[in-house]
Amino acid sequence: MIFLRHLASALVFRKSSIAVLAADRRSGRGVLVLAAGVVCFLIIRKSVYRELLGAGPATANEFVILDWRTAAALLRLLLFLSVFYIPAIAGLAGWISGRARGISIPADSYRALASALFPLWGAAFFIAAPVQLLVPHFVVAEPAAVSAGMLVLLILWVGYGIAGVGEAAGLSVMRATAVILLASLALPAAYLLSGFVLGFPWPAFFP
Secondary structure: OHHHHHHHHHOOOOHHHHHHHHHHOOOHHHHHHHHHHHHHHHHHHHHHHHHHOOOOOOOOOOOOOOOHHHHHHHHHHHHHHHHHHHHHHHHHHHHHHOOOOOOOOOHHHHHHHHHHHHHHHHHHHHHHHHHHHHOOOEEEOOOOOEEHHHHHHHHHHHHHHHHHHHHHHOOOHHHHHHHHHHHHHHHHHHHHHHHHHHOOOHHHOOO
16 A cells, blocks of 8 residues: 555656655566556557547457457566666666766666666556547648547656656756657667567467
8 A cells, every 4th residue: 555655646747656656676566566556558449549540349259358469568568677778767867867888787776776767667658548539630641640649648657757766866857858868768678678579479379
């Protein structure tokens, strides 16, 4: 309950609560919040997109809470954040702050960032999910085709990322923003990772 109370306060950018999340140094609960938020958002998006594309609502046989594509997307995101994105943030935060020579990834900094960012980003998915359901329209047309829910998610992702990095790494808003933007250069790794993960025979494990 204490964790949830601090998380709720952190969602309105209360610095003391974000600092408590970072100081916990345990990312397990944050991973659970992130996983639940991702699954919730993907299920709603899948249902909404079917109707937008004219396929109609999913039938009882087609509506599976955790099909292999959802599981693969969740695994891909967790791997990307854990292996590429948060290490990149940790290294850049130490370099920009001047506390490290060059770019290194201190274990303590990694744990603090993961402990703060995972639950914040998971909550962003939970917040964006009802927006996706209530406003099931694309706000940006082809070729991007960005929905209102996805737009809210991206805004919250960046906002919570900047707040989390600022408190966990002790950076100003400007420096935390620079870290988030520079760390986004790791996105090509997500593309390569998606090719590997989605190419794996997941139906054998999630039939």
